[in-house]
Amino acid sequence: MENGKITRKNPSSMPAPVGNYTHITKIPRNTELFVTSGQVGVDQDGQFPNTLNEQVTNTFMNIKTVLGSEALCAENIIKVNIWATEEIDWEFLYSEWDQLFSNDYPAMTIGYIAALGLPEIKIEVEIWAAKV
Template sequence: MENDKITRRNPIGMPKPVGNYTHITRIPRNAELYVTSGQIGLDANGKLPKGFHSQITNTVKNIKQVLYSEQLTAENIIKVNIWATEKIDWDFLYAEWSQLFGTDYPAMTIGYITELGLPDIKIEIEIWAAQV
């Protein structure tokens, strides 16, 4: 039944999304919600690479791991918040992003800020997920 599924759509009359996201995601009442802390680009040894692309790659790996720990997949992601301290190379980010999503994108917000929690962090991504 459609009421028991997470659904994503871009309403008629709305401009097409300017990136890989969906304007609205509906979560059914019986869903269990999961909210992650912002994931950053630490590697498996707890080291933060200096390069922005390396931080993006590690951040996506960390998101996969935190989802896996709760038996969640990209299908469960309902909202993504991205904060970055420098201009995002969207071709690179979307190539990494494609490891999580096919073309069924969640809602997304992106903000450029001057600094994150530690001076060397260049990107932080928070995930909201739901499981029906």
């Protein structure tokens, strides 16, 4: 029987997550699903900062804005995909991450790739969210 809530688990039969994420997230039946395009570090003026960390800050602001446009918040996020073209400063990214999430982390995938859609983009974050 579905409990009508999004649930997150780290099965005890497998290694603990190596970062701030959850191994599996379950959404109940008849849940409304939202998938964002990859959010990037562009600012309100259409400019990309030069550093990855500045782009991370803008990306998280853009994530909050796009979620807010549908009355969604961090607890609705079920999956995050992150792509970066250079090494992520995890201490910095997690400081932004933890402002969005408390300890109720979604599932997450991270990949390092050679390039994103435009040469100036250093990070792109795709969000999957669900509203029960």
